[in-house]
Amino acid sequence: MVPDRSSLSSSGTSTVDHHRAGRIAIIGATGVVGREAISILESKGLSRSRILALASERSVGMTIPYASDLLAIESADACDFVGVSVALFCASSDVAQNLAPRAIAAGAAVIDNSSAFRLHPDVPLIVPEINRAALAHGSTLVANPNCSAVILTVAVEPLRQAFGLRAIDIATYQAVSGAGQGGIDDLLNQVKAAALGRTQAPSFFREPCLFNVFSHDSAIEPETGLNVEERKIIDESRKIWSLPTLRITPTCVRVPVLRAHTQAITVELDQPATERDVRDAFAAARGVRVVDDRVASNFPTPLKAAHGDDVLVGRIRPDPGTSPDASGRSRRWCLLACGDQLRKGAASNAIQIADCLGLLTPANAQATSIAIA
Amino acid sequence: MVPDRSSLSSSGTSTVDHHRAGRIAIIGATGVVGREAISILESKGLSRSRILALASERSVGMTIPYASDLLAIESADACDFVGVSVALFCASSDVAQNLAPRAIAAGAAVIDNSSAFRLHPDVPLIVPEINRAALAHGSTLVANPNCSAVILTVAVEPLRQAFGLRAIDIATYQAVSGAGQGGIDDLLNQVKAAALGRTQAPSFFREPCLFNVFSHDSAIEPETGLNVEERKIIDESRKIWSLPTLRITPTCVRVPVLRAHTQAITVELDQPATERDVRDAFAAARGVRVVDDRVASNFPTPLKAAHGDDVLVGRIRPDPGTSPDASGRSRRWCLLACGDQLRKGAASNAIQIADCLGLLTPANAQATSIAIA
Numbered sequence: 001m002v003p004d005r006s007s008l009s010s011s012g013t014s015t016v017d018h019h020r021a022g023r024i025a026i027i028g029a030t031g032v033v034g035r036e037a038i039s040i041l042e043s044k045g046l047s048r049s050r051i052l053a054l055a056s057e058r059s060v061g062m063t064i065p066y067a068s069d070l071l072a073i074e075s076a077d078a079c080d081f082v083g084v085s086v087a088l089f090c091a092s093s094d095v096a097q098n099l100a101p102r103a104i105a106a107g108a109a110v111i112d113n114s115s116a117f118r119l120h121p122d123v124p125l126i127v128p129e130i131n132r133a134a135l136a137h138g139s140t141l142v143a144n145p146n147c148s149a150v151i152l153t154v155a156v157e158p159l160r161q162a163f164g165l166r167a168i169d170i171a172t173y174q175a176v177s178g179a180g181q182g183g184i185d186d187l188l189n190q191v192k193a194a195a196l197g198r199t200q201a202p203s204f205f206r207e208p209c210l211f212n213v214f215s216h217d218s219a220i221e222p223e224t225g226l227n228v229e230e231r232k233i234i235d236e237s238r239k240i241w242s243l244p245t246l247r248i249t250p251t252c253v254r255v256p257v258l259r260a261h262t263q264a265i266t267v268e269l270d271q272p273a274t275e276r277d278v279r280d281a282f283a284a285a286r287g288v289r290v291v292d293d294r295v296a297s298n299f300p301t302p303l304k305a306a307h308g309d310d311v312l313v314g315r316i317r318p319d320p321g322t323s324p325d326a327s328g329r330s331r332r333w334c335l336l337a338c339g340d341q342l343r344k345g346a347a348s349n350a351i352q353i354a355d356c357l358g359l360l361t362p363a364n365a366q367a368t369s370i371a372i373a
Numbered sequence: 374m375v376p377d378r379s380s381l382s383s384s385g386t387s388t389v390d391h392h393r394a395g396r397i398a399i400i401g402a403t404g405v406v407g408r409e410a411i412s413i414l415e416s417k418g419l420s421r422s423r424i425l426a427l428a429s430e431r432s433v434g435m436t437i438p439y440a441s442d443l444l445a446i447e448s449a450d451a452c453d454f455v456g457v458s459v460a461l462f463c464a465s466s467d468v469a470q471n472l473a474p475r476a477i478a479a480g481a482a483v484i485d486n487s488s489a490f491r492l493h494p495d496v497p498l499i500v501p502e503i504n505r506a507a508l509a510h511g512s513t514l515v516a517n518p519n520c521s522a523v524i525l526t527v528a529v530e531p532l533r534q535a536f537g538l539r540a541i542d543i544a545t546y547q548a549v550s551g552a553g554q555g556g557i558d559d560l561l562n563q564v565k566a567a568a569l570g571r572t573q574a575p576s577f578f579r580e581p582c583l584f585n586v587f588s589h590d591s592a593i594e595p596e597t598g599l600n601v602e603e604r605k606i607i608d609e610s611r612k613i614w615s616l617p618t619l620r621i622t623p624t625c626v627r628v629p630v631l632r633a634h635t636q637a638i639t640v641e642l643d644q645p646a647t648e649r650d651v652r653d654a655f656a657a658a659r660g661v662r663v664v665d666d667r668v669a670s671n672f673p674t675p676l677k678a679a680h681g682d683d684v685l686v687g688r689i690r691p692d693p694g695t696s697p698d699a700s701g702r703s704r705r706w707c708l709l710a711c712g713d714q715l716r717k718g719a720a721s722n723a724i725q726i727a728d729c730l731g732l733l734t735p736a737n738a739q740a741t742s743i744a745i746a
Binding site for chain 2: 191220315321
């Protein structure tokens with residue numbers, strides 16, 4: 001259920017404006033995305049007093065280091081969100097469904113990392129490099145897309161803008177941290193055991209992580225055979241791009257990587273392009289960094305993408321299975337892309353959205369009008 | 374250069390027949406594929422006296438366990454191949470180019486795992502499940518395909534036979550052992566360091582293996598951007614299937630897996646098919662085992678495929694980006710396949726070829742005529 005924003009009309013935009021320099025609540029502050037969000041806010045120089053670190057009851061009393069000081073974890077369930085300008089939900093869909101209405105009623109803008117509201121027609125699903133224009137001024141509820149959808153759409157956006165899109169084939173190589181701390185623990189425990197010549201059975205995933213890859217751990221739709229991650233890539237990319245019938249053919253796989261997702265992508269363009277055209281499009285793009293040295297074999301890897309906000313793109317080449325036209329232009333292009341799914345795929349993108357809404361900076365800084373221009 | 378078989382006419386087929394129950398030489402016996410070949414011959418019960426384990430001078434004097442006994446490594450360069458019925462080359466292209474002519478001149482059939490002769494029009498490139506008919510009776514030189522090409526063609530062959538092929542998109546998740554013992558050592562050394570909280574720089578690959586994936590380590594063609602592994606998949610699969618213009622769009626990536634390659638495959642069929650049609654085709658196929666339980670989330674993984682000869686196929690589903698026709702038939706299908714690239718992708722396939730040629734069993738067993746039928 002989407003919180004009924006019409007019922008909030010008396011406390012809507014003006015309340016958000018009132019709280020523009022208010023506190024920033026992180027719901028799910030002890031999870032991998034919540035910790036990343038707090039770390040990004042710390043690096044942006046926000047004072048400790050503006051950060052409200054919320055989690056479930058069992059984490060209350062824990063602390064998180066912040067700017068040479070400590071943040072005490074408080075109860076999300078007990079929070080009244082008064083004085084909060086933006087609530088970054090880094091928790092499950094259930095938590096978002098339960099607590100987002102209360103945060104909105106208290107005047108906060110909610111930016112939700114869960115899938116709870118992403119496909120609701122009234123909720124903007126935002127990747128700022130692509131569709132920040134879909135952010136209504138004073139939006140009270142914005143959805144942050146699935147990490148794989150963010151990385152895919154950022155990597156492909158320069159080609160969509162320049163040449164249009166007909167279809168995408170994508171195979172993913174997804175880090176275990178996408179599943180949370182349990183995925184990280186599984187892999188690290190298996191590494192420790194292997195170093196001693198032992199085998200450690202998985203305690204989080206169904207399959208061993210170390211020395212293995214496996215079909216993405218999300219549920220499978222019995223009738224289509226698609227898993228939920230693949231479904232999200234299709235549905236959310238279509239919504240972000242406003243291309244509701246775009247053919248997207250995904251296969252999602254977990255690999256023993258701690259952080260950053262990799263994607264082997266083939267795109268079919270509306271308008272064929274030369275390699276120079278394609279490279280020019282990437283060179284001019286925001287949020288993308290080309291790493292593509294054929295001589296030195298330097299291409300994107302998750303280790304190079306980890307802890308950064310850029311999506312790395314390389315192995316840019318025309319599909320060898322199709323011939324260029326007489327002008328040397330090809331319609332199908334292959335890429336390898338890597339992005340840190342905890343940052344650009346989650347926390348950084350959410351904080352970028354808050355920044356676009358002018359919710360991180362003091363009200364008199366006029367950040368909103370600049371950011372949304 | 375392909376050894377000039379016309380010059381061998383006086384010692385050709387009849388010599389091979391003479392040596393049918395002769396010795397089996399493994400050239401490159403200390404490498405990962407050579408060791409695997411020896412292990413398979415051991416499990417088939419071949420007596421130690423029939424195995425000739427050859428390697429470079431620096432390995433002479435080493436021994437390899439075999440059937441409660443030891444095989445002594447002998448010099449490949451010094452070998453005259455007399456009494457050898459089949460020489461399994463599990464070494465580099467250079468070694469094959471240098472020594473295969475001598476082995477053939479001495480009356481041996483050569484089965485070469487390197488890429489030296491694979492694309493020569495006079496040399497059969499064989500995956501027995503697919504094109505054993507291309508084996509001429511008494512073939513003196515047969516090429517064993519690239520491991521990724523074997524796994525791909527075995528996985529897709531049931532669909533090609535039943536419905537025909539228009540195109541293939543494939544992204545690989547390739548084990549480090551495909552690059553030899555150096556790749557295994559790199560990964561294991563990095564595991565040991567990580568367990569102690571340290572980082573071990575790569576000494577074999579350009580990129581770290583552990584917690585990472587990277588574009589396949591083979592050379593890149595500067596003008597096309599394709600790497601050599603991708604080129605092999607295209608050229609060799611086309612030759613194996615006698616489909617010289619089939620569109621194949623590959624992206625090859627290394628993952629931190631010790632053995633068995635995984636492939637995310639999308640095929641476009643000539644004739645659309647229902648899911649029942651597709652599953653029936655796989656159920657009847659040789660060399661393929663379907664692992665595809667949507668309820669239990671049991672799908673192919675490299676750990677399940679390792680040390681086996683079957684290519685595992687699962688995640689069988691119609692492309693969600695295209696709609697089925699009125700009869701529920703789809704033209705595009707997605708799969709996940711895993712195969713042990715040291716066995717079916719190399720050693721087992723080579724030994725299968727030798728078996729098809731009747732070179733492993735005594736002359737009076739009439740294996741040749743049965744196997745090639």
